Amino acid sequence: xxxxxxxxxIALAAVFVVPLVWMVLTSLKSYSTAQQSPPTxxxxxxxxxxxxxxxxxxxxxxxxxxFVNSMLAATLHAAxxxxxxxxxxxxxxxxxxxxxxxxxxxxxxxxxVPPATLIIPGFLVADTLDWLDTLAVVVVPxxxxxxxxxxxxxxxxxxPRELEEAAILDGANQWQVFWRVVLPLSKxxxxxxxxxxxxxxxxxxxxxxxxxxxxxxxxxPAGLGxxxxxxxxxxxxxxxxxxxxxxxxxxxxxxxxxxxxxxxSRSGLKG
Amino acid sequence: xxxxxxxxxxxTGAAPVDAPPPAxxxxxxxxTPYLFLLPYLLIFGVFGLLPIVLGVWLSLxxxxxxxxxxxFVGLSNYKELFSSGSLVYGDWWESVRATAIFTVASVPPxxxxxxxxxxxxxxxxxxxxxxxxxxxxxYVLGVAVIGLLWRFLLDANLGFVNHLxxxxxxxxxxxxxxxxxxxxxxxxxxxxxxxxxxxxxxYLAGLQDIPAELYEAATMDGAxxxxxxxxxTLPGLRPVLLFVVTTTILASANMFGQSYLITQGAxxxxxxxxxxxxxxxxxAQNDAGRAAAMSITLxxxxxxxxxxxxxIFRYRED
Numbered sequence: 001x002x003x004x005x006x007x008x009x010i011a012l013a014a015v016f017v018v019p020l021v022w023m024v025l026t027s028l029k030s031y032s033t034a035q036q037s038p039p040t041x042x043x044x045x046x047x048x049x050x051x052x053x054x055x056x057x058x059x060x061x062x063x064x065x066x067f068v069n070s071m072l073a074a075t076l077h078a079a080x081x082x083x084x085x086x087x088x089x090x091x092x093x094x095x096x097x098x099x100x101x102x103x104x105x106x107x108x109x110x111x112x113v114p115p116a117t118l119i120i121p122g123f124l125v126a127d128t129l130d131w132l133d134t135l136a137v138v139v140v141p142x143x144x145x146x147x148x149x150x151x152x153x154x155x156x157x158x159x160p161r162e163l164e165e166a167a168i169l170d171g172a173n174q175w176q177v178f179w180r181v182v183l184p185l186s187k188x189x190x191x192x193x194x195x196x197x198x199x200x201x202x203x204x205x206x207x208x209x210x211x212x213x214x215x216x217x218x219x220x221p222a223g224l225g226x227x228x229x230x231x232x233x234x235x236x237x238x239x240x241x242x243x244x245x246x247x248x249x250x251x252x253x254x255x256x257x258x259x260x261x262x263x264x265s266r267s268g269l270k271g
Numbered sequence: 272x273x274x275x276x277x278x279x280x281x282x283t284g285a286a287p288v289d290a291p292p293p294a295x296x297x298x299x300x301x302x303t304p305y306l307f308l309l310p311y312l313l314i315f316g317v318f319g320l321l322p323i324v325l326g327v328w329l330s331l332x333x334x335x336x337x338x339x340x341x342x343f344v345g346l347s348n349y350k351e352l353f354s355s356g357s358l359v360y361g362d363w364w365e366s367v368r369a370t371a372i373f374t375v376a377s378v379p380p381x382x383x384x385x386x387x388x389x390x391x392x393x394x395x396x397x398x399x400x401x402x403x404x405x406x407x408x409x410y411v412l413g414v415a416v417i418g419l420l421w422r423f424l425l426d427a428n429l430g431f432v433n434h435l436x437x438x439x440x441x442x443x444x445x446x447x448x449x450x451x452x453x454x455x456x457x458x459x460x461x462x463x464x465x466x467x468x469x470x471x472x473x474y475l476a477g478l479q480d481i482p483a484e485l486y487e488a489a490t491m492d493g494a495x496x497x498x499x500x501x502x503x504t505l506p507g508l509r510p511v512l513l514f515v516v517t518t519t520i521l522a523s524a525n526m527f528g529q530s531y532l533i534t535q536g537a538x539x540x541x542x543x544x545x546x547x548x549x550x551x552x553x554x555a556q557n558d559a560g561r562a563a564a565m566s567i568t569l570x571x572x573x574x575x576x577x578x579x580x581x582x583i584f585r586y587r588e589d
């Protein structure tokens with residue numbers, strides 16, 4: 001019984017992992033090895049052909065620049081979400097003010113709007129602001145998502161109020177309570193939100209392919225779409241590009257697995 | 272505008288909206304709450320609310336980004352979607368058909384298979400966290416990566432999938448991405464592979480919330496494994512199940528990247544989804560008015576589907 005369980009577990013794991021392994025192996029093949037039919041498993045000899053072509057200087061596809069753009073965009077986006085969502089969530093969780101219920105209701109209602117609905121008018125807004133083809137257009141708009149505010153508000157509500165009250169009695173103002181008491185207590189939730197925001201921005205595809213145009217402004221996912229057309233059937237190069245986009249995401253997942261799983265688990269819970 | 276990595280929580284997940292902050296007064300100035308809200312509300316207003324209002328506005332106009340005149344046309348953009356012979360009628364309904372086929376085909380496996388995976392993982396054994404991580408791993412990759420990867424794996428000549436099929440003695444020349452029904456099977460298969468770890472993790476959290484005493488009591492009453500599953504597990508999972516079904520339907524109905532990268536809508540435009548068609552019409556062909564009308568029609572269709580979905584679950588509860 002025990003053995004049977006592990007057999008199923010391993011077979012299932014193979015389904016998820018083998019394609020990723022194949023991606024890495026192909027990226028290390030030479031052009032001719034990758035063209036062989038039937039395909040061979042191992043890159044023999046191991047070749048840097050794919051990566052050499054991917055990173056070749058003066059290419060029309062400045063992949064390294066896309067990588068840097070993506071890194072910058074995802075980092076700034078995660079930071080922006082962290083600041084805006086945590087302050088807003090704190091106000092909604094702990095402060096009394098006119099319009100609180102209205103604000104919360106409107107924010108939550110937008111959770112139900114399909115993101116695709118916002119693309120066309122969002123494009124128009126970005127155009128009006130003169131943000132098309134800039135870094136800002138892939139950093140800021142996504143921070144309007146209600147998810148972070150909702151997620152942190154739920155977390156703040158679970159914090160014991162006594163600590164905040166004690167700080168107030170000690171003469172702290174609202175900002176100090178938030179900064180010195182609430183945020184330090186919320187590190188796990190903040191870590192979860194940061195990782196999830198980073199990943200969703202790092203992987204975003206639909207929005208960047210329409211709001212970025214110049215080759216040197218693209219993010220990595222938007223650029224990868226071009227590689228497919230530029231290197232038709234030159235799979236080591238294309239797979240090298242896919243590996244480049246996967247490594248930071250997988251690395252972050254391995255390092256912060258607990259937070260990612262925690263965040264995903266909670267999104268379906270607490271009825 | 273970033274597609275959220277995590278499906279957004281449903282309202283059922285909300286704490287009561289009107290739970291007042293308890294009596295113990297936290298002192299703050301009148302302006303303080305608004306100052307805390309300001310940065311978020313600024314972004315939310317400009318990129319969350321304004322586009323919704325603007326979308327309605329656009330849908331009532333003939334709106335070409337490049338033309339100076341953007342005349343008001345009333346509901347005609349909507350009427351066109353329902354009158355055969357109009358400019359967009361054929362393409363629009365072909366894309367609706369594509370999205371419908373994809374949704375109907377992808378939701379059942381995405382609801383059932385992850386449940387099986389969660390049951391498999393819902394026990395403590397060495398390596399549990401490790402396997403959970405492996406199953407979840409594809410989900411942390413973006414659609415661009417998995418699209419390129421599977422376009423390659425499904426390549427009719429050089430692809431790993433056909434090679435593997437050949438090795439076990441099956442036909443090894445299936446045109447996975449260029450002909451239907453194969454293209455549908457590919458799109459559904461890739462999507463299941465990509466996202467089922469996500470649903471499994473949600474189920475797993477739900478399973479862990481079911482009190483162990485219920486299982487013990489059922490066992491003492493002589494219930495077998497299947498009975499326990501039917502009478503303890505499934506009822507205990509109901510809210511999570513509703514969440515998974517709803518978010519999966521919405522995700523499938525908004526599918527874009529897979530068809531954009533893997534089948535490129537082929538054959539013809541048979542696998543071009545509604546979202547693909549909307550952005551193509553609105554941004555590539557500068558027809559923002561009609562595209563906005565389509566977006567809103569899609570949203571309304573999804574609202575109907577979600578309402579029906581909630582009703583079915585509530586009906587079963589009675």
